[in-house]
Amino acid sequence: MNTASIVVLGVVLVLCGLALWRVRRKGTPCLCGKDPKTCGGRCGCCRTA
Amino acid sequence: MSIKIALAGNPNTGKTTLFNALTGSDQYVGNWPGVTVEKKEGRLGGQKDVIIQDLPGIYSLSPYSLEEKVSRQYLVEEKPDAILNIVDGTNLDRNLYLTTQLAELGLPMMVAVNMMDVVKRNGDTIDFACIGKALHCQVVGIAAQKGDGCNEAATTLVSKIASHGAPEVPHVFGGSVEHALAHIEESIQTLVPKHAIRWYAIKLFERDRDVIKRLGLGVGDLKHIEEHIRDCEKELEDDAESIITSQRYEFIKKLTDKALKKNAKKKETPPLSDRIDRIVTHSVFALPLFVLMLCAMWFLAVADCGPGTLLTDWANDGFLGTESWTLPFTSIEVPGLGALLASGLERIGCGETVRSLVIDGAWGGVATVLGFVPVITIVFLFLSFLEDCGYMARVAFIMDRLFRKFGLSGKSFIPILVGKGCGVPAVMSTRTIENERDHRMTAILATFVPCGAKTVIIAMFASVFFRDQWYVAPLMDVIGIAIIILGGIALKKSSFFAGEAAPFIMELPAYHLPTAKGVVLHTWNRVRGYVLKAGLVIFPVCVALWCVMHFDWHLNLLAEEEIERSILRELGGAVAWFFAPLGVGTWQGAAASVTAELAKEQATATLQLMAGGEEGIAALFGTFSSFPRVAALSFLVFNLFVPPCIVAVVATFREMGSQKWGWFAVAFQMFVGYTLALSIYQFGCLFAGGGFSAWLVPTVIVDLFVLWAVFRRGAKQGTNDE
Amino acid sequence: MPLAMMKKGEKARIMTIKGTDTVKKHLGALGFVQGAVVTIVQLSYGNMILGIHDSRIAINDDLAKRILVQAA
Numbered sequence: 001m002n003t004a005s006i007v008v009l010g011v012v013l014v015l016c017g018l019a020l021w022r023v024r025r026k027g028t029p030c031l032c033g034k035d036p037k038t039c040g041g042r043c044g045c046c047r048t049a
Numbered sequence: 050m051s052i053k054i055a056l057a058g059n060p061n062t063g064k065t066t067l068f069n070a071l072t073g074s075d076q077y078v079g080n081w082p083g084v085t086v087e088k089k090e091g092r093l094g095g096q097k098d099v100i101i102q103d104l105p106g107i108y109s110l111s112p113y114s115l116e117e118k119v120s121r122q123y124l125v126e127e128k129p130d131a132i133l134n135i136v137d138g139t140n141l142d143r144n145l146y147l148t149t150q151l152a153e154l155g156l157p158m159m160v161a162v163n164m165m166d167v168v169k170r171n172g173d174t175i176d177f178a179c180i181g182k183a184l185h186c187q188v189v190g191i192a193a194q195k196g197d198g199c200n201e202a203a204t205t206l207v208s209k210i211a212s213h214g215a216p217e218v219p220h221v222f223g224g225s226v227e228h229a230l231a232h233i234e235e236s237i238q239t240l241v242p243k244h245a246i247r248w249y250a251i252k253l254f255e256r257d258r259d260v261i262k263r264l265g266l267g268v269g270d271l272k273h274i275e276e277h278i279r280d281c282e283k284e285l286e287d288d289a290e291s292i293i294t295s296q297r298y299e300f301i302k303k304l305t306d307k308a309l310k311k312n313a314k315k316k317e318t319p320p321l322s323d324r325i326d327r328i329v330t331h332s333v334f335a336l337p338l339f340v341l342m343l344c345a346m347w348f349l350a351v352a353d354c355g356p357g358t359l360l361t362d363w364a365n366d367g368f369l370g371t372e373s374w375t376l377p378f379t380s381i382e383v384p385g386l387g388a389l390l391a392s393g394l395e396r397i398g399c400g401e402t403v404r405s406l407v408i409d410g411a412w413g414g415v416a417t418v419l420g421f422v423p424v425i426t427i428v429f430l431f432l433s434f435l436e437d438c439g440y441m442a443r444v445a446f447i448m449d450r451l452f453r454k455f456g457l458s459g460k461s462f463i464p465i466l467v468g469k470g471c472g473v474p475a476v477m478s479t480r481t482i483e484n485e486r487d488h489r490m491t492a493i494l495a496t497f498v499p500c501g502a503k504t505v506i507i508a509m510f511a512s513v514f515f516r517d518q519w520y521v522a523p524l525m526d527v528i529g530i531a532i533i534i535l536g537g538i539a540l541k542k543s544s545f546f547a548g549e550a551a552p553f554i555m556e557l558p559a560y561h562l563p564t565a566k567g568v569v570l571h572t573w574n575r576v577r578g579y580v581l582k583a584g585l586v587i588f589p590v591c592v593a594l595w596c597v598m599h600f601d602w603h604l605n606l607l608a609e610e611e612i613e614r615s616i617l618r619e620l621g622g623a624v625a626w627f628f629a630p631l632g633v634g635t636w637q638g639a640a641a642s643v644t645a646e647l648a649k650e651q652a653t654a655t656l657q658l659m660a661g662g663e664e665g666i667a668a669l670f671g672t673f674s675s676f677p678r679v680a681a682l683s684f685l686v687f688n689l690f691v692p693p694c695i696v697a698v699v700a701t702f703r704e705m706g707s708q709k710w711g712w713f714a715v716a717f718q719m720f721v722g723y724t725l726a727l728s729i730y731q732f733g734c735l736f737a738g739g740g741f742s743a744w745l746v747p748t749v750i751v752d753l754f755v756l757w758a759v760f761r762r763g764a765k766q767g768t769n770d771e
Numbered sequence: 772m773p774l775a776m777m778k779k780g781e782k783a784r785i786m787t788i789k790g791t792d793t794v795k796k797h798l799g800a801l802g803f804v805q806g807a808v809v810t811i812v813q814l815s816y817g818n819m820i821l822g823i824h825d826s827r828i829a830i831n832d833d834l835a836k837r838i839l840v841q842a843a
Contacts, residue, residue: 030578
């Protein structure tokens with residue numbers, strides 16, 4: 001694998017890592033329609049992993 | 050020291066709009082301790098030490114519902130510094146009922162009459178000074194949706210707190226009642242804070258059990274008070290609570306007769322809202338109208354000639370694709386984003402394998418999901434419009450008749466409507482159902498209506514297999530509702546769920562044209578969530594899928610043709626047997642269905658990945674079965690009606706409160722989805738000329754069982770609420 | 772007579788509500804008190820939409836049978 005490939009692969013893996021970390025912290029985005037800043041306890045999906 | 054202002058009022062008065070206007074985004078949402086009622090508080094904009102506590106929308110301060118109890122407790126025990134009572138100016142009488150109760154708490158209060166823009170438009174007038182005089186507090190007019198008067202009301206109230214002492218309590222009741230109240234106040238003088246003595250006395254007069262318990266009155270005192278109450282009841286020939294309620298309304302009527310002047314011209318014609326309701330809730334036309342609206346929504350979203358498909362095709366083949374597309378009305382060629390990505394990677398010298406990972410794996414999957422944004426935008430626009438205009442409340446009323454037939458009330462239908470967006474809030478909104486049995490049942494059934502993510506699967510299959518039959522899409526909604534009804538009937542016949550339906554009482558707010566801003570905002574929130582989910586969930590899953598498709602167990606990299614040796618092939622193959630009777634007993638079918646549990650729309654991305662592009666999906670299903678369209682329908686139905694995505698399943702477990710019921714829900718949902726898909730595939734093949742298959746026998750047996758479950762005689766009502 | 776016997780578009784004055792449960796109290800809070808006038812906005816197989824005090828309240832058939840009124 002050449003340098004470019006390794007770099008691209010690295011970027012992909014880092015992005016995946018960031019995505020999973022964000023999901024762990026804030027849960028998966030939900031399609032409830034409420035403003036994510038205030039949906040809080042009501043739809044709760046902001047808090048489930 | 051921060052000042053606390055309680056925001057109280059009836060539901061549907063624009064309280065949330067007012068709260069948002071006062072606090073901006075400086076809000077915190079949680080739960081009241083120990084209960085499932087939402088607690089919202091925020092800081093008044095521009096004043097760092099004023100906290101606005103939003104109380105749940107309530108009609109009265111009785112001790113009957115959780116919302117009322119929570120509000121009472123806050124107002125009486127935590128004692129905010131002031132109350133901002135929001136009242137609907139187009140519905141003054143009923144709203145003032147709560148106001149009279151709030152005024153008796155002895156806290157500084159301001160009444161903000163909202164919807165003044167509508168009041169003025171109707172040509173009515175309200176004399177604020179007159180009302181203020183009768184209630185001994187300041188009354189102002191606001192129009193929260195326009196932002197008029199909100200901040201002024203709050204800041205005026207804040208300044209009043211400093212200058213005011215405890216306000217005078219309004220004189221609401223007649224002589225006989227006042228006489229009894231005076232005696233009661235005497236008995237409890239030492240037990241309660243001075244400012245609230247009036248409220249406590251009235252509560253004791255109404256024989257409020259919570260208050261009696263809290264004050265811990267001695268038997269002698271209670272008897273003494275009871276005598277006075279009985280005397281009054283005998284004199285007025287009615288029971289205490291009814292006396293209080295009636296006299297409040299008498300007081301209010303006298304007040305509004307003076308203070309509210311209605312536009313004389315408008316008296317004769319029924320309001321527009323009623324005229325709309327005459328049609329929308331018509332005993333014959335209501336349901337067909339509802340179905341018609343669903344069909345209209347789906348037609349726009351997935352019909353071959355409709356905007357949804359047009360835009361999605363452009364998104365998939367053009368905008369996001371790996372080739373180029375022509376700018377309309379010109380001959381300018383624009384490369385798709387996929388093409389740009391591919392050529393970019395090539396330019397920097399990225400190797401073929403990693404390029405495949407990025408383009409075919411990651412980008413392919415994410416682009417598939419993003420390509421459906423036009424479709425879900427249309428669906429969400431419809432939903433947002435219907436929610437914001439007030440139609441959803443009517444649907445509960447329309448469905449009540451049907452639902453009552455099998456023991457549920459129309460209120461159980463509301464979570465189902467919520468579920469058209471996302472299953473998680475749908476399951477959580479079943480909380481408002483007081484009866485625990487009905488609560489559980491609705492939570493199990495709520496996710497059968499296709500959610501936003503499931504809508505994407507429907508859109509893909511409509512596009513690939515059912516282009517000429519756009520009615521397949523709304524059919525999925527209809528099947529979902531049918532499952533809910535039939536499933537409800539079957540469950541209600543078991544002793545775990547049997548019981549009478551709760552009475553249906555619901556306020557129907559007047560229809561109003563939703564603001565474009567509101568509808569667009571709600572739709573945008575959902576679309577934004579969908580796009581974010583594509584980046585956060587679909588993206589890593591597709592990368593993982595590409596890896597397990599291109600490596601074998603010894604971690605050798607495989608060429609495209611060697612996919613049969615991949616990890617995914619082995620894993621999928623291990624469970625493919627489960628899907629065999631459904632017509633998709635292959636590793637691909639298994640992989641797609643299993644990955645759908647992470648996020649339902651992932652099924653489309655997974656299929657796309659394994660078929661090497663959306664064009665290959667039809668051919669892929671051709672390898673599953675000799676009746677690919679039947680298999681497609683079966684696969685679609687399976688993924689729509691088995692347990693929802695893992696997030697929603699977790700929410701269901703939480704809502705059920707016990708592991709046992711959580712697993713029951715999952716088992717029930719799996720049974721339903723599987724049986725339906727099975728029946729569709731087996732009978733579908735039979736009618737398509739497939740001849741007899743051994744699987745038909747167990748299919749018929751299971752179908753007969755389902756018929757029995759629905760049509761048998763029901764059990765008697767369960768005696769214990771679990 | 773019970774509210775259930777009224778027809779669409781008619782007006783009625785409430786006399787009393789049978790029973791003593793929490794539903795009755797809830798109706799009271801919504802304005803269903805003695806002397807209040809209701810309009811039958813819509814009738815659907817026994818379920819009703821009632822206009823009372825400028826608001827619209829939907830109730831099911833059993834409740835309509837428990838609310839006793841006289842024509843207004």
